[in-house]
Each structure stands twice: as structure tokens, then as C-alpha cells.
Amino acid sequence: MRWFLPLMVAGGVAMSLTAPLEVVFAREFWHTGLFLGIFMLSASVGMILVDVFGTRFIPGLDAKLALTAGLVFFGVATIGLGVAGGGVPLMAARVLQGIGGGVVMGAGLQAAVRVRPVAGDVIQSVGRFNAAFLFGGAIGAPGGLLVAGLIEGRLGYQAAFVGTGVLALVVAAALSLAVPKLLAPAGIEPARIGLPRFDGTPGSRAALVLAMSGDFLRGGVLFTALPLAGATLGYSTMIISLGIAMMSGVEIVVLLIAYRYIRSDGVVTVLIASFALGIVCAVLLAVVPGQPTYLFASALFGVSLAGATVSLPVLVVAQVGDSSAGLAKFRISAGIGLLVGMVGCAVLGAQLGMGVLFAVVAVVLLACAQLARVVGRRMAPT
Template sequence: MAAAGVTMSLTAPLEVLFIKASSDSSAYIGIFMLAAGLGVIVVDVFGTRFVPGLDARAALTAGLTMFAVATIGMGVADGGVLLMASRMLQGLGGGVVLGAGLQAAVRVYPRVQTLSPAGQSDPTIARSLARFNAAFLLGGAVGSPGGLLVAGIIEGPFGYQIAFVAAGVLALLVAAALAVALPALAAPPGIGRPAVGLPQFTRSPGGSAALVLAMVGDFLRGGVLFTALPLAGAVRHYPISSIAVAIALMSGAEILVLQIAYRIIGRVGVVAVLVTSFLLGTLCAGLLAMEPSTTTYFVASTLFGISLAGATASLPVLVVAQVGESSAGLAKFRISAGIGILAGSVGCAVLATQLSMPVLFLVIAAILLASAQLAHFVGKRISTT
């Protein structure tokens, strides 16, 4: 999964800079960012009963292949229909990879099927998710600045094209390696045959609030890591190499904190980690709203990585704990996360062109502060059940 993380993150922070350099139209930028988000949403919503019923190895391989073809298409497109079609196919492939990856994480290591009390997570699921997140995000830490560095070395549109094509070729190689290296990861007993359709979920106490928090977690990733931070550097005329350093610091801090995050969760609980993470993110957004120097930009990016680590570690476990069954919980989480990515990437890209960067980061700070309060509310609900 580390290799998959590299391939899927190589161009992620680069995409908003690429489209901003290609067009000054906020509508065109918004449509470009929306296209991939819609692809993810289609998989997350209509594939909720499809992806969990597939063999996770086959789904991962197919998703990465789709992602690869789409990324190469973006590199060779000269705009127009091919660019937007490739962008949406990239979202479809990414949605399959993310959904199948979470399913694979809980299938690789067999577990005894037991129900955990509300608000408490199955330790085996927590460990599996920890391994998945650590591997995927380790790849992301390496890949995220990689595309930016290529575009920084090779100036002009050709640099962007080289980065996209190289990422697509690498994704094809990783898909082939996964098909060979992974064992068969069939759906566990009790999961129905793959079917395309709207999800069918039962309600659970505190579940809606937990899903909103899941949206915020991927809003933080899609809106801040992949959109707002690169745009802030571009608007303030930082060189692409500085933006790459900021993204690398953020991703590196996230990886380091993830190594101990699950032990901290075991001691203080999921909700305490979430509240702290969102409050730290609020502080970082406030710093970035004050027209920071390059040093402050780097410091805030690093602290945002710590905030992301807390959300990344705790949110999937919290959602699964609320429904008491791993496949359904992970499917719910993917739907909410897809909405969060869509809102974050599109919203931040459009707001950045319509408003000033300080206003954008103040909006992000307000969202994270409200999320900290919501996480506190979820904690109170859990403690009374």
C-alpha cells in the first residue's frame, strides 16, 4: 500500500497548481476539481454494496489501472473533453482504490468476529487500519512533493505533463505488482454479492455526527493538504520547491505521529485525540491567515501534519465502532470521506480565486473549531451509552 500511496499522491498537490496555471476562470478551476470528486462520490455511494463484495486484490488492481490510464490521459490532453474525462476517470479509480484498500486492510489479518461495545473499537480492526494508514501515508509522504519537484525542475506546462505521465506509468507498474504479491482477499461471510445501488444502512446512536466528522477529516486532507496549502504558496509567489518542502514536512509529520497515534488513542480515547487534532488544525489555519513568512508557512504545515495524523488514525475506528461491523462501517466512512474530499478540494479552490487567502484560512479555522465542538458532543453521547 505504500507504493499505491506514492502513485496516488504524486500529482495530488500539483493538480490545483496545474489547472490554475492553465486557466484564470474560477468556474473552469471548480469544474476540474469537481470532476475527480464526483468520480469518488459515484464509487462511494453507488459502489457501497459493490466494492465490499469484491475480492479486495482484484478491486485494488482494477482501481489502480483506471487511475493510471486517467493520469496519463491528463498528461497528454491539451484541455477540453479529454482532460475532464480523464479527471473524472481518475476520481473513479481513486475511489475504488481507497474503498478496496480499507477492505483489504481488515481482510489481510483474520480476526474472530465479536461485537464491541458502543464507542469502543475492535483492537484487530484498529491495528489493521493502523497498518493500512501508515503504509499508504508513508507512500503519500514520499509522493506528494515528488510531482511538485518535477514541475519545479522542468519549467512550464511540459513539467506538469511529465509529472502526470510518469505518475500514470508508475501506477500501472504498482497495479501489476499488487496483482502478483497480494493473496486472494475475498469478501468475508455475510457480505452479499456485489450489487450496484444506493447504500442500505441502519441508524446507530451518534452515527450521523461521527460521519460528519469523517467528512471533516477528508475536508482537511483534500482542502488543506492538496488544495489550500499549494495555492497559498503559489499566491504568495513561493517557488515550487518551497511548496514541495511544505508538503513534505506536513506528510512527514503525519507519518511520524501515526507511529504512536494508536497507542495514544488506547490511553486517552478516540474522541480526545479528535478534539485535540481539530483544535491544533484551527491554530494552524489561524497562523496561515496572517500572511506568514516562509518559516511560518513551514511550521504551520508541519503542525497541520500532526493534526491530520490524529484525524486519520481515529476517524475510521470511530465510525466502525459506531456501527459495530467493519465492512458496513468502512463503507459509511468512505461515503463521508468522499463528500469531504469533494467539499474540500472544490470549495477551497473556488474560494481561493474569489476571496483572499487569509479569508479562506479563516473559513477553514471556523470549520475545524466547530468540528472540535462536534467531536466533544460525540464523546458525551458515547459516554452515556
């Protein structure tokens, strides 16, 4: 099992390499806000389909097999993005990419609690998986933009997509060889495709709504708003890549120390502080133009993103425990947050401008901070 977490780091790298690049790619070659929205929506739809209809399917599978299959789907689809000329093939590749990503994230949570199946160790197991995947994501996020900046024209984007897809396939092969079977525990119903059954499963509605916010930040700010803002303001691909790199570098540092503050100050305190810092960053980007502000706010957003995305799974898992249905609830909430973030930010930015977009982000984060206070009052210190 010693290879599980390193491979999850590698998986995080592969799945994030082109994520901030995709909205810049779509904007450069297809200029309408409608196309941007559809392009970002297509991957999110694939992920949500898995989160909803796979809720009774993925928990019943061998988690290693599901993870491997998800990475293969993702890799093939990302290569497809690199070679598709546009239209239906491009959108089909995006949907398939979202399906692969949804399978990886859903199976990853199941695998995390099966790698160390010790009673009372669920929060720590999910926390380790989450930290490993986020760490890989932070390393990989600037990579695709960097490749596109070094290789001129559409060829740079194609090289980034094809290289990312190949990396995902390599990680899938390594996972299939290095990790043993991770079968479903006793009591899990056989795998079947169907709508979820959540009656009687733990997890408050407020906490599950709050669970959307971490993926809203990642999908909306890191993957969409910051790259789109840089492209709209005429910054070079290298400047956008530098902003994402600064955000990711800060995120890596915060990921290394965040659990220390969660243990000492509590998960809700860390979460509210993360949202508050995100509000400051969004306001700066809305009212103070210029490259220095863009780079400074990008770096600070790394603190906000890391704090929120580390805290939220801990908060939700503290309520749902090792319930497979409870973990699936979290994945559905996160998928909705990703969809709202990616599509909403793409459409708002293209139609109403960057100032309005970041003002809306600030309002959403303020609402999330208030919701975190409500959830915090209802739960024991975590």
C-alpha cells in the same frame, strides 16, 4: 499476506504524488476560479459516484481484484492528465482518476479486514491499512511538485503526471502477483450496482459527519489550500514543494507514534487536539503573511492532519465494527469531505483570497472539534 501493507504504502505514494500539484497546474494554465472549481470537482464526483453506487458492489467483490482495477483506472487516468491538451479529455481523465481513487479506497478498507479475518481485530486491521496508506501518501505528496519545479514549463507537469500513472500501474501489477484472492466473507450479498441500504447498520450520524473532517483536511488543506496559497502569493514551485515536504515529513513522524497516544489518551482526545492545532495553523496563515509563516504553519499542519486522519477511522470503525455497510458509510462520508475540501477551498481561494479561505478553514475545524466532543460523550473510551 506480508506484501499487503508494503504495497499499500506504495499505493499511497502513487495516489498522492500529484495531488498537491493538480490545483497549481490548473491555476497556472487556466486562471479562472470557475475552471479551478470544476477541475477539482470532477475528480471528487468520480470518487463520490463510486462511494455511493459502489456500496453494494465493492463489498461483494474479491478485494484484491477491486484494488488492482482501481489502481489501473487511476494510473491510466493520471497518464491522461499528462497528455491531454485540455477541455473534455482533461475533465474526462479527472473523473476517471476519481473513480479509480474511490475504488482503491473502498476496496482497501474491505481488504484490510479480510487480510486478517480475526474476530475483534477489525480496528487494528483498518488502523494498519490506514497508517500504511497515509505513510505512503506523506512520502509521495511533495514528489510531483518537486518534479514540476525541476523541469521548467508545462513539460514538468506532464512528466509528473505520466510518471505517477506509470507507478500506479506498476503497483497494480505487483499487487496482482503478490497478494492472494481476498473474497467476500459469507453473508455478503452478491455484488450489484445500486443505491446503498443502510437501515439497521451501526454508526451514529454525528460520527459519520465527523468522518468528513479528515478528508476535508487532506483534500482541502494539503491538496488544495496550501499549494494554491503558495501559487497565489507568488512563491516558487520549489518553495511550495518545500512546504508540502515539511508537512509530509512531520506527518510521517506523527504517524509513527500516533497510535501510542490513541491507546493512552483516547481517540477523541487526540482528535480534538489535532483540530485545535489545525485552527492555530489556519489563523496564522490568515493573518501573518510571508514565507516563514507559510513553511512553519505547513509543518504544524502535518501534526494536525496525521492526528485527525489516524483517529477518525479508528473512531468510526469502533462504532461500525466489521459491517461492510458501516465501512461503506465511512467511505461516503470521507468522499463528501474530500469534495467539500477540494472544491470549496479552490473556489474560496480564487474568488475571495487566501485570508478568507484560511479563516473559513479555522471555523470549520472549530466546528469539528465541538462535534468530536459530542461524539466523545456518546461513546465508551476507545
